[in-house]
Amino acid sequence: MSLPAxxxxxxxxxxxxxxxxxxxxxxxxxxxxxxxxxxxPKLVVRVESxxxxxxxxxxxxxxxxxxxxxxxxxxxxxxxxxxxxxxxxGDNWNGREIRHQGQQIRLQPGVIGAQANAWLAPxxxxxxxxPASINACKIGGIVANNASGMCCGxxxxxxHTLAGMRLVLADGTRLDSEDPASVAAxxxxxASLLDELTRLARxxxxxxxxxxKIRHKYRLKNTTGLSLNALIDYDQPLDILSxxxxxxxxxxxxxxxxxxxxxxxxPNKASALIVFPDVETCCNAVTVxxxxxxxxxxxxxxxxxxxxxxxxxxxxxxxxxxxGACALLIESRAATQALxxxxxxxxxxxxxxxxxxxxxxxTEDAKENAKLWAIRKDTFPAVGAVRKTGTTVIIxxxxxxxxxxxxxxxxxxxxxxxxxxxxxxxxxxxxxxNLHFVFTxxxxxxxxxxxxxxxxxxxxxxxxxxxxxxxKAEHGTGRNMAPFVELxxxxxxxxxxxxxKRLLDPNGILNPDVVLSEDPQIHLKNLKPLPAADExxxxxxxxxxxxxxxPSKGLTLSPRQRIVMWRDIQAKKRAGSDxxxxxxxxxxxxxxxxxxxxxxxxxxxxxxxxxxLVKKLRAQAADHVKTADWLADxxxxxxxxxxxxxxxxxxxRRLLGAPRLSRLxxxxxxxxxxxxxxxxxxxxxxxxxxxxxxxxxxxxxRVVYLAACVSRVMGPAAADREQTSLLDKTRALLEKAGxxxxxxxxxxxxxxGQPFASKGYAEQAEHKRQELINALLHASRGGLDPIYxxxxxxxxxxxxxxxxxxxxxxxxxxxxxxxxVDKLEFTPQDEPIAVHVTCSTQHLGESQALIDLARRCSKxxxxxxxxxxxxxxxxxxxxxxxxxxxxxxxxxxxxxxCSEGISTSRTCEIGLxxxxxxxxxxxxxxxxxxxxxxxx
Numbered sequence: 001m002s003l004p005a006x007x008x009x010x011x012x013x014x015x016x017x018x019x020x021x022x023x024x025x026x027x028x029x030x031x032x033x034x035x036x037x038x039x040x041p042k043l044v045v046r047v048e049s050x051x052x053x054x055x056x057x058x059x060x061x062x063x064x065x066x067x068x069x070x071x072x073x074x075x076x077x078x079x080x081x082x083x084x085x086x087x088x089x090g091d092n093w094n095g096r097e098i099r100h101q102g103q104q105i106r107l108q109p110g111v112i113g114a115q116a117n118a119w120l121a122p123x124x125x126x127x128x129x130x131p132a133s134i135n136a137c138k139i140g141g142i143v144a145n146n147a148s149g150m151c152c153g154x155x156x157x158x159x160h161t162l163a164g165m166r167l168v169l170a171d172g173t174r175l176d177s178e179d180p181a182s183v184a185a186x187x188x189x190x191a192s193l194l195d196e197l198t199r200l201a202r203x204x205x206x207x208x209x210x211x212x213k214i215r216h217k218y219r220l221k222n223t224t225g226l227s228l229n230a231l232i233d234y235d236q237p238l239d240i241l242s243x244x245x246x247x248x249x250x251x252x253x254x255x256x257x258x259x260x261x262x263x264x265x266x267p268n269k270a271s272a273l274i275v276f277p278d279v280e281t282c283c284n285a286v287t288v289x290x291x292x293x294x295x296x297x298x299x300x301x302x303x304x305x306x307x308x309x310x311x312x313x314x315x316x317x318x319x320x321x322x323x324g325a326c327a328l329l330i331e332s333r334a335a336t337q338a339l340x341x342x343x344x345x346x347x348x349x350x351x352x353x354x355x356x357x358x359x360x361x362x363t364e365d366a367k368e369n370a371k372l373w374a375i376r377k378d379t380f381p382a383v384g385a386v387r388k389t390g391t392t393v394i395i396x397x398x399x400x401x402x403x404x405x406x407x408x409x410x411x412x413x414x415x416x417x418x419x420x421x422x423x424x425x426x427x428x429x430x431x432x433x434n435l436h437f438v439f440t441x442x443x444x445x446x447x448x449x450x451x452x453x454x455x456x457x458x459x460x461x462x463x464x465x466x467x468x469x470x471x472k473a474e475h476g477t478g479r480n481m482a483p484f485v486e487l488x489x490x491x492x493x494x495x496x497x498x499x500x501k502r503l504l505d506p507n508g509i510l511n512p513d514v515v516l517s518e519d520p521q522i523h524l525k526n527l528k529p530l531p532a533a534d535e536x537x538x539x540x541x542x543x544x545x546x547x548x549x550x551p552s553k554g555l556t557l558s559p560r561q562r563i564v565m566w567r568d569i570q571a572k573k574r575a576g577s578d579x580x581x582x583x584x585x586x587x588x589x590x591x592x593x594x595x596x597x598x599x600x601x602x603x604x605x606x607x608x609x610x611x612x613l614v615k616k617l618r619a620q621a622a623d624h625v626k627t628a629d630w631l632a633d634x635x636x637x638x639x640x641x642x643x644x645x646x647x648x649x650x651x652x653r654r655l656l657g658a659p660r661l662s663r664l665x666x667x668x669x670x671x672x673x674x675x676x677x678x679x680x681x682x683x684x685x686x687x688x689x690x691x692x693x694x695x696x697x698x699x700x701x702r703v704v705y706l707a708a709c710v711s712r713v714m715g716p717a718a719a720d721r722e723q724t725s726l727l728d729k730t731r732a733l734l735e736k737a738g739x740x741x742x743x744x745x746x747x748x749x750x751x752x753g754q755p756f757a758s759k760g761y762a763e764q765a766e767h768k769r770q771e772l773i774n775a776l777l778h779a780s781r782g783g784l785d786p787i788y789x790x791x792x793x794x795x796x797x798x799x800x801x802x803x804x805x806x807x808x809x810x811x812x813x814x815x816x817x818x819x820x821v822d823k824l825e826f827t828p829q830d831e832p833i834a835v836h837v838t839c840s841t842q843h844l845g846e847s848q849a850l851i852d853l854a855r856r857c858s859k860x861x862x863x864x865x866x867x868x869x870x871x872x873x874x875x876x877x878x879x880x881x882x883x884x885x886x887x888x889x890x891x892x893x894x895x896x897x898c899s900e901g902i903s904t905s906r907t908c909e910i911g912l913x914x915x916x917x918x919x920x921x922x923x924x925x926x927x928x929x930x931x932x933x934x935x936x
Contacts, residue, residue, distance in 0.1 A: 077478025109140025
């Protein structure tokens with residue numbers, strides 16, 4: 001059924017067109033969350049204010065239109081999708097208020113969980129919930145799912161650390177529990193609702209059998225059904241209401257702000273891996289550890305250990321473990337190192353009586369800690385990486401009473417064998433009896449669906465009925481477990497949940513069929529296809545972990561959405577459908593606006609670089625091979641042409657003035673579909689071809705200076721207060737540090753190949769790269785001298801597969817920190833500095849080193865939040881300027897008090913200067929300004 005015309009007309013008057021989506025590409029792209037379900041919304045609305053949410057809910061009530069709220073869409077149980085109206089959070093939901101030296105924090109629902117912890121870190125605090133998806137999931141989803149994680153247990157989840165909430169009910173009424181005026185107005189307007197909540201709570205507490213069941217269920221980790229513990233734990237109706245919304249998965253209202261009581265984030269920690277000979281011994285050890293000073297205890301069965309045993313960095317003994325082995329990864333944290341050591345001794349003493357097959361002793365070394373936790377974190381992607389194309393990865397999470405954990409583990413393993421899930425692995429938060437099990441599942445035939453159904457029926461009987469556990473410990477009920485809520489809770493509790501739902505959402509418009517459903521087969525419907533699209537991306541599980549670092553997310557498509565759409569296009573092609581319109585839309589949305597920097601791969605659990613798919617598609621469309629060949633063979637001529645273009649632009653600026661030229665070039669860029677580059681006041685002036693002097697024969701150490709082609713062509717912008725070129729500034733700094741600077745021969749014809757690679761001309765790109773490597777080998781006397789490259793993207797491209805060439809190649813950050821710091825004296829400046837860490841710097845592993853160097857140079861360093869990639873992406877800042885503008889839309893506010901910005905990519909600095917409102921320069925400008933040669 002289509003949406004009512006009256007509703008659509010009203011929404012059109014309320015929400016601007018650029019924030020309403022109903023085209024086939026957008027609705028499918030937005031209709032995907034991390035679960036194995038797929039619903040395609042009829043309308044997607046991006047909201048930017050609470051007023052818009054209120055108005056939309058009133059319209060939805062009037063026309064009986066179902067709506068679903070979406071934050072990050074990392075949900076695993078199908079609770080963030082809709083076949084009606086999907087309401088997604090826009091940019092303006094990132095507010096925070098830190099109170100009482102970090103003891104409380106008030107957050108809007110669009111804040112990413114890890115960002116909240118970054119704000120709290122200076123106070124030694126953090127929010128209680130610590131889901132594995134914390135780098136991608138948002139506060140709205142954390143609260144709505146009552147998410148937990150490895151360390152938070154049940155005591156530190158949102159329900160137990162909630163200090164206040166601002167919410168919007170289904171009828172559009174607002175309530176802020178921390179605002180006395182709001183509370184007073186609500187108590188007057190909704191007295192009958194509050195009276196009914198009070199009555200239900202009183203009756204529930206009086207029903208001793210039901211009250212005991214609720215207390216038992218929430219002694220465990222439990223997110224199955226609505227939060228009935230609110231009726232037991234609180235007698236004030238406003239407290240009941242706010243706690244009912246925790247874990248309600250958007251079925252009872254919209255959460256527009258939440259206040260947390262934060263928890264201590266102890267700075268001292270240590271981890272150990274202890275392998276026991278069998279499951280029983282392992283689980284008995286968990287029972288002992290329950291009373292010990294541990295912050296996390298993760299169980300890994302032999303299958304999960306086997307899934308990661310061949311990965312680099314894994315302890316060698318993992319491959320030799322016995323078939324029945326079961327491991328615990330244990331972490332302890334403390335306020336001081338002395339206290340930590342006391343705790344570690346106490347923990348090990350408590351385990352002294354248990355037989356141990358192998359162990360890695362407690363270590364406080366951060367790198368060793370990371371290796372141990374990689375064993376746990378790599379298990380889920382390890383299953384995803386080996387699954388058959390076309391199948392999905394399902395991760396379920398259940399809770400057994402911890403005293404019955406051993407038998408529960410063995411019974412689950414027996415179910416894997418019974419239903420032939422041979423690849424299934426099992427791990428989990430052992431202290432809480434919370435087990436995750438991961439398996440691969442196809443949904444392409446009735447037989448496959450039937451196998452899944454039979455398996456889940458058995459799991460439900462085992463966990464919920466036999467053991468009185470919870471079918472969903474922390475991933476939320478969604479539509480995945482909605483048919484099993486009554487089985488787990490019983491008819492009295494189930495009836496009570498429906499009473500609460502109908503009290504708060506009488507017309508059933510909020511996220512129907514999630515948490516509570518009258519359809520016993522809802523968990524078997526709308527199963528998501530994952531058809532083959534390209535081997536580069538076929539392992540994608542559509543989790544959305546990639547999205548926070550993507551510069552085009554919110555402008556066009558995110559990496560997850562690019563893959564979703566490419567899968568759909570390929571499936572439609574195989575089915576014989578006409579995909580021309582979809583492909584035409586995908587050209588801009590998916591290909592033209594992808595920065596292809598590969599940051600998504602760093603966040604992806606299975607290491608997918610969506611940019612590689614985009615480059616492959618660009619290569620397939622690259623039909624100017626002869627032109628690319630000519631440019632590769634005549635690169636010095638191409639650079640002369642670039643200098644001429646910049647000269648012409650500079651002449652036009654003098655003639656027309658910067659404001660008029662900027663407006664004119666923006667119009668020409670739009671009319672030419674990006675073929676005419678957009679001019680901005682940050683556009684460089686041309687740099688004359690440099691005459692390089694031959695090397696002299698003196699005693700100074702030599703360094704080969706590879707000036708990137710952009711550094712050889714682009715001088716400072718006309719309005720920049722710094723008028724020394726990057727090339728001259730770099731040479732001066734290297735000489736100040738006592739180096740003799742050597743340049744490769746025929747430098748103006750050299751290029752790393754990046755401009756060719758980004759356009760899809762891989763053959764020409766590799767030709768230029770090899771040509772440059774040969775020139776550098778000669779200049780560095782066969783690799784004897786270090787090579788300094790002044791632009792990090794070029795460095796990154798060159799260091800790929802460089803081991804066999806003997807070149808000692810450095811980007812600016814690594815060279816300065818390893819070769820110059822001890823040769824220079826730093827006097828940090830008072831003026832604040834903004835730092836942009838380029839994508840290539842992140843890939844090179846030099847992000848923190850760049851920030852640390854900036855802190856040597858300035859007493860105030862600003863690293864703008866939420867900007868992971870500037871979106872300039874080579875030349876896209878000229879040809880697709882909207883990508884650069886979108887990526888840096890929050891930059892100006894973040895750096896408004898800074899005197900200068902620094903980076904390590906000349907092209908990135910053009911966009912950063914334009915959108916930041918301050919001049920951005922290479923790192924060497926700052927280092928040169930605050931240093932002098934150290935006296936010998």
